[in-house]
Amino acid sequence: MPSSSPIRCPELTTPVDLCLANSRLNPAAIGHSRRPLHRTHLEGWGRTKRWEYWGIVTPTHVIGVTVSSLDYAGVLQFYLLDRTTGVDREEGALVPLALGVTLPDDEPPLTVTAKGRRFNFEFTDQAEGTRLRVRLGGLELDVFARHAGESLSVVVPWSDTRFQYTVKDLARPVSGVLRIDGVEHPIPEGGSWAVLDRGRGKWPYRMTWNWAAGSGVVDGHRLGLQLGGKWTDGTGSTENALIVDGVLHFIPEQLLWEYDTSHWSAPWRIHGERVDATLTPFHVRHAATNALVIASSTQQAFGVWSGWASDIAGNRFSVDGLVGWAEQAANRW
Numbered sequence: 001m002p003s004s005s006p007i008r009c010p011e012l013t014t015p016v017d018l019c020l021a022n023s024r025l026n027p028a029a030i031g032h033s034r035r036p037l038h039r040t041h042l043e044g045w046g047r048t049k050r051w052e053y054w055g056i057v058t059p060t061h062v063i064g065v066t067v068s069s070l071d072y073a074g075v076l077q078f079y080l081l082d083r084t085t086g087v088d089r090e091e092g093a094l095v096p097l098a099l100g101v102t103l104p105d106d107e108p109p110l111t112v113t114a115k116g117r118r119f120n121f122e123f124t125d126q127a128e129g130t131r132l133r134v135r136l137g138g139l140e141l142d143v144f145a146r147h148a149g150e151s152l153s154v155v156v157p158w159s160d161t162r163f164q165y166t167v168k169d170l171a172r173p174v175s176g177v178l179r180i181d182g183v184e185h186p187i188p189e190g191g192s193w194a195v196l197d198r199g200r201g202k203w204p205y206r207m208t209w210n211w212a213a214g215s216g217v218v219d220g221h222r223l224g225l226q227l228g229g230k231w232t233d234g235t236g237s238t239e240n241a242l243i244v245d246g247v248l249h250f251i252p253e254q255l256l257w258e259y260d261t262s263h264w265s266a267p268w269r270i271h272g273e274r275v276d277a278t279l280t281p282f283h284v285r286h287a288a289t290n291a292l293v294i295a296s297s298t299q300q301a302f303g304v305w306s307g308w309a310s311d312i313a314g315n316r317f318s319v320d321g322l323v324g325w326a327e328q329a330a331n332r333w
Contacts, residue, residue: 011034012033016038018039018155023042032154032250034150034151041106049333050105051068052066052123052199056187056192061178062083062325065132066078073094073098076094076114076119078134081283091138093119095114111123111125119135121134129145131144143194145196150247152226154238170215172215175188175192206331208329208331210229210329212225212226212277212325214279214323215322215323223243226239226240226242230257230328240252240253256271259328264286267280267281268303276309280304295332300329302325307320
């Protein structure tokens with residue numbers, strides 16, 4: 001069950017520093033915004049995490065690309081699912097001390113890079129959107145994700161020394177090309193959607209979270225459904241929102257997640273006063289690592305959404321047919 005703690009997540013409208021001069025959380029940074037406004041500038045080493053994750057759904061494939069720095073290592077990933085065959089593939093690289101990995105702490109526009117002999121990641125913000133170029137292990141991606149309006153930025157405060165800044169930018173039209181072992185697969189705009197998950201923060205050693213996202217057009221409205229759970233419980237913050245035609249509608253409530261951990265491919269239901277949405281999976285990704293001190297386990301269900309979510313005024317929007325995912329991730333890092 002979600003915590004009953006009240007949500008204290010005001011809207012921020014001007015740029016703000018995430019941290020004070022002593023590297024502790026700036027109380028004025030706590031809240032949410034409709035565009036990225038935080039200058040993160042994290043100092044120190046050991047508990048600091050930075051990442052950029054892009055999830056892309058096309059009519060034929062699901063793609064996930066990640067550049068992350070955990071201080072002691074850079075972790076790069078390229079995940080690919082063929083929606084026709086159900087076959088998935090994951091390529092990865094571990095970079096000691098995150099050498100050659102650049103994840104800026106400024107306000108956008110940003111350029112994120114990770115370069116090495118067998119891989120190349122470049123996420124470059126431009127005036128109209130973000131260019132993504134990725135090469136790793138026989139997989140290549142060259143796409144442009146257009147800006148599509150407002151996004152959700154939130155600071156989650158566990159304490160003044162442990163906190164996370166996240167940006168969730170959904171329903172961005174994307175087009176370009178995917179290459180699989182040299183074979184090109186076009187990514188058509190109009191039926192393909194990109195989601196950005198940006199993270200900057202200082203994390204506890206153990207943490208479990210839920211995240212769900214959906215993008216698409218329903219009844220003539222371009223919708224982005226953004227839902228989260230577990231990791232925000234008891235913090236006074238939440239990362240729940242509905243984006244309608246580029247306008248953010250923040251959902252200041254903790255939602256109930258219902259899913260079967262013995263049957264991950266069963267439907268996932270997420271509901272509250274302003275949301276009642278169910279994801280019916282067409283594929284589940286199981287990812288796990290265990291390196292003694294560091295371990296992770298992720299169950300990510302890709303599927304199609306049904307149900308509804310409401311805007312600030314109480315107008316309900318059907319989410320039937322949105323495509324995306326719901327996940328549970330547990331980390332010891």
